[in-house]
Amino acid sequence: MDNENASSSVNFIPCVKWVRKGVAKEIPEKVQLTEEELQEIINQTKTELRTVEADEDSENKGTDEIPVIDASDEYNFDQYDEEKIKLDAMLGIGNLTIYPSNRADPYVTLDGNEDDDSEKEDDVINPKDNLILVGHVEGDASILEVYVYNEEEGSLYVHHDLLLxxxxxxxxxxxxxxxxxxxxxxxxxxxxxxxxxxxxxxxxxxxxxxxxxxxxxxxxxxxxxxxxxxxxxxxxxxxxxxxxxxxxxxxxxxxxxxxxxxxxxxxxxxxxxxxxxxxxxxxxxxxxxxxxxxxxxxxxxxxxxxxxxxxxVSGEVEHVLWNHFSPFHFLVSTNSGSVHCVDCRSDAPLWELNAHSKEVTGVALSSQCPGMLMTAGADGKLKTWDILDGKPSLVYSQEQKLGALLCLEACPDLPFIACLGGENKNHNFTVVDAMDIFAVQNRFADRKLVCPVKLEEAAGDGSSEExxxxxxxxxxxxxxxxxxxxxxxxxxxxxxxxxxxxxxxxxxxxxxxxxxxx
Structure with missing residues (x-):
């Protein structure tokens, strides 16, 4: 019972990644499996997990022995409950039931012909939508969630997810x-x-x-x-x-x-x-x-x-980031709460910033606003800095109520938008608009936005010659x-x-x- 409570209390976001506008298909393809194909995949995955588990146990014991099953127990019923709990926890399929086509799922109460127009609209990804890829751990399940974010509409929702x-x-x-x-x-x-x-x-x-x-x-x-x-x-x-x-x-x-x-x-x-x-x-x-x-x-x-x-640097490195406005410079955050700025042409860091009281788990530069730096820490705070003149100064600090912050990333298309993930099981993911904060507006609103050479342009045709x-x-x-x-x-x-x-x-x-x- 204690283990079950511990699993149910686990809910956090360890990693996030933005996807540029116009990249995703307007109408994503849908996989439609037959009942036989789905059952085959489930059985195959269970078999692979048993094999991996047996190999790992063998490695840990330092032997090549293969687990022996009692011949009189053909289906291994003695270990069935234990194996089922372990496999279901890893797969996240403990409550998955496949209903044959001639048997209705008792939990489905809607007529199959009834379609919700609003849901259909949500399935469509328009060119002004950004996607956010979110790694999510909830209980025993590991999930890749694909969010849709639209700044003009103020919308943020999960479009679909994948079981990891x-x-x-x-x-x-x-x-x-x-x-x-x-x-x-x-x-x-x-x-x-x-x-x-x-x-x-x-x-x-x-x-x-x-x-x-x-x-x-x-x-x-x-x-x-x-x-x-x-x-x-x-x-x-x-x-x-x-x-x-x-x-x-x-x-x-x-x-x-x-x-x-x-x-x-x-x-x-x-x-x-x-x-x-x-x-x-x-x-x-x-x-x-x-x-x-x-x-x-x-x-x-x-x-x-x-x-x-x-x-x-002053601690174990948590995150590194190139400065796309100044190609010789990069930033390094550490578990001691510091952020360092390094010039590749110098032997020592240019400056060191005591940014957070705990490890700095995320650093992000605005995609278009020179000098605007955001940092996230395990202390739960999101901070905005101005580093344009080489002398970093704090612009604003705010508790995000996401628990310890675990990840941060700036939007590649919108200069003042970023997303955050944390460990608060009741609220662990959010998208923030820095311009909602007066102090940030006052510092950066009049700063000329610059669009560095886009990665696609820098890549040319993708060959190494350029x-x-x-x-x-x-x-x-x-x-x-x-x-x-x-x-x-x-x-x-x-x-x-x-x-x-x-x-x-x-x-x-x-x-x-x-x-x-x-």
Whole structure:
């Protein structure tokens, strides 16, 4: 009973991500499964979970023994209740019942022909809508909720949601859809599992990800583990080299994934502690910013193997963020409550700000208002700062009543809008308009808005040939050594050289799956 109460009291938002206007399909596709297909998926998932659980138990015991079932107990009834509770908790399907077509669901009281026009309107996503991808943990269920936000209408509601197989820790949006000839609307989810799931946001009622990056070991199938070995804590899609995504993990590595092949293109292992956060440079496709729990922020030049610079900060790094108004500068927040501003050309941070009394779990710069910085802390406060002159000053501080704040992100289209997630089980998600606050209005209302080069424009056609040399001075950390063997150099061009056969095959499989279920 105590465990049940503990589970029911769990309700928080660990991660959020905005989606730009005009990206989502106006009318998302709907998966329509037959009763047999749904039952097959449920049974298959249960079997996979049993296999994973058996393998993990075997690893923990240090043996390769497979659990033995009493031959006289063919259906394992002795352990049935225990296994059912465990599986239902992981799947979130404890109360799921499939009613045959010839038997009515007693909970459905509406005539099937009755349609609510207002609900139909809510299903449509118009070009002025932003989507917000929200990782939500409620009880034993892990959910990816897709919110619709429209500033003009003042509307915010959940459009649809997806049941996740593991506790979500980070979310990243990407448009690169392997095997497809046009951009997609995808969401990569890093979780307590070492495997990264990538979901299609334009598909409603989807029960499986479009594809996965990495895999667990399976002794029965004699397949080896591939990818990360522990939880995935950070994800960043490279908008300039669109088939590349980086992931950071508690296993103390960063992996660069080739999305076309689903293979690892490079491994960065210069870390002494788990990697918490990372972000590609908004304009330079080869430059990756990484923060870890060893109290260091690192900038990697991925054209060369193990080429990076380090900056020491006052605590374990919670979040890193490039300043899209000043491409040489980036921000680092820590678990000691501080925020540091670093110039890549300097050896020490430019300034340090004591922002919160507890860890700074989120930092966000306005998409168009230079100098406007928002920070979120585990102390429950959202603060707005002005950092334009290099001397940060507090503009406003407000308790959000969301409990400890766990995530913060600024809207990419609206300069004064941001969303927040917290741990208050009764109220844990909100969208805030900073201009509703007089002090913020007074400071920023007259400031000229600037629209930095959009990522889509910076990316060009997505090839690695177009870098920031066309836009800003190079952020190279060192000169490439031409005498170094080419086989030992990690270059962005090498990502283009991967075979596309695997990616094309996966794309065909995905299209076939869509056709089957729609």
């Amino acid at each position: 197989p593991a506790f979500p820790l980070c979310i990243e949006w990407l448009s690169h859809d392997p095997g497809e000839g046009k951009p997609g609307n995808l969401c990569a989810v890093g979780s307590m599992s070492p495997v990264i799931d990538v979901w299609d946001v334009d598909i409603v009622n989807c029960l499986e990800p479009v594809f996965r990056l990495g895999r667990r070991a399976n002794k029965r199938k004699e397949t080896a583990k591939y990818g990360h070995r522990d939880a995935v804590l950070g994800l960043s899609w490279n908008a300039n080299v669109t088939h590349v995504m980086a992931s950071g993990s508690a296993d103390r590595t960063v992996l660069l994934w080739d999305l076309n092949s689903g293979q690892i293109a490079a491994t960065l292992s210069a870390f002494q502690e788990k990697v918490q956060t990372l972000q590609w440079h908004p304009f330079e496709g080869q430059t990756l910013l990484v923060g870890s729990c060893d109290k260091l922020a690192r900038v990697f030049d991925c054209r060369m193997e193990d080429s990076h610079r380090d900056w020491s 870098t920031a040399d066309d836009m800003i001075e190079s952020l190279s950390l060192e000169t490439t050594d031409e005498n170094q063997p080419s086989s030992s150099r990690v270059t962005m061009k090498s990502f283009q050289s991967h075979s596309l056969k695997k990616g094309d095959a996966r794309g065909k499989k995905k299209r076939a799956t869509k056709k089957k279920y729609i």
